Amino acid sequence: MENLHLEKTNYTPQINFDASKGLLEFLGKSYPENTFDFYKPVKEWLNEYAKTTTNEKTIVNFELTYLNSSSLKVYFDIFDTLEEMHNNAKGVEINWIYEEDDDIIEETGEDFADDFTSLKINLISK
16 A cells, blocks of 8 residues: 655645554644545545554554644544544554643544544643
């Protein structure tokens, strides 16, 4: 499976998915003009990875500084896929990384942790 890399823009996060290492990263802001079009290849890649990975563990790093409401919906879909992977005995560990003084992003991570209790979600302040 090929890796996926999308460069960061003013409106979209950098996305790095390394299938062989089992490392998925989302870095930056997310408020694209058309959220669902932007994230379509990301969700397709993740769905294929979820079906085919033989990695014992997948690490997912979310280091987001802003999410608009449509991006938040997409991230809930992404978490659904990650939870399905976990429930199918494919280890998933999530690091939700936020600036120490960013209460909104911290609370968003807490909301994901509350909604997806079967996933290991580490809330990491930096």
